[in-house]
Amino acid sequence: MQSEKDNISSYIIQSQEQELKRIALELHEGVGQTLYSLYTGMQLIEGTVDKSMKGYMKDMTQLLEKTIQEVRLLAVELHPPTLTTLGLLSAMKTYLKLYTSTYGIEVDFHVSGDEVELGEKERITLFRVCQEALVNIAIHADTMKATITLVWETEKIFISISDSGKGFEVETAMKQSTGLASMIERMDLIGGSCIIASKPQEGTSIEFSLPL
Known part of the structure; x- marks a missing residue:
């Protein structure tokens, strides 16, 4: 009975890990890459706006940078790519x-x-x-x-x-x-x-x- 319970628990964990791996890949390759493109675009724009907008643009750029960091951590928490490789x-x-x-x-x-x-x-x-x-x-x-x-x-x-x-x-x-x-x-x-x-x-x- 205990062995059967362990097999079920092991199967559930394995299924969860496969789904986490899929979501992590989508976060890294999809959301993460899109945010990084926005971040580099914001950096370019920041250098062209007038002084009244520079502070605002800098705040937005920093917010994007923080969000990218959080997405990266979430992707690694879900499934670190180096764990397999x-x-x-x-x-x-x-x-x-x-x-x-x-x-x-x-x-x-x-x-x-x-x-x-x-x-x-x-x-x-x-x-x-x-x-x-x-x-x-x-x-x-x-x-x-x-x-x-x-x-x-x-x-x-x-x-x-x-x-x-x-x-x-x-x-x-x-x-x-x-x-x-x-x-x-x-x-x-x-x-x-x-x-x-x-x-x-x-x-x-x-x-x-x-x-x-």
């Missing part, structure tokens, strides 16, 4: 740059060991749980700094994400947050583990481990 590490680096520029949270990213090629399901899962943890920090932790440690070992990959923010009572949060439960379920479906440790005013640490 270059692997987990490259996808994480790309995401963290956009994450910091969007949320203003500096992330210390430490990596040790030699990267091991992972299957698509494992790559997507590890990226998603890291993404969930980082978004939670941005929304709930009330901090401007986070730390990620990624360790490639012979028999497993280990990822730790921590912050020194507000923290929370884990037992209470597990009953209220589908995001926390989702991280645990996703890791369980690929044979990994997720350990969440937190206390109010003492920050949060989340550890992911996956046998290789």
Whole structure:
């Protein structure tokens, strides 16, 4: 019965990922490219208008630039293109740059060991749980700094994400947050583990481990 439930959950997640990949591509190739064309056009116009309009044009150009950044982050959040082509590490680096520029949270990213090629399901899962943890920090932790440690070992990959923010009572949060439960379920479906440790005013640490 449990195996059947896991198969259904895995199928649902796979279907969702395929749809997210399609939407991300449309955002990047469609909306993103259109906005960038508008942005370059606005820059050209800005240099030709009189002084009374320059301030307005500059504000519009900056707004477009901010919108392009937000669309890029959304596309990467939905499905980072480098995750398929270059692997987990490259996808994480790309995401963290956009994450910091969007949320203003500096992330210390430490990596040790030699990267091991992972299957698509494992790559997507590890990226998603890291993404969930980082978004939670941005929304709930009330901090401007986070730390990620990624360790490639012979028999497993280990990822730790921590912050020194507000923290929370884990037992209470597990009953209220589908995001926390989702991280645990996703890791369980690929044979990994997720350990969440937190206390109010003492920050949060989340550890992911996956046998290789």
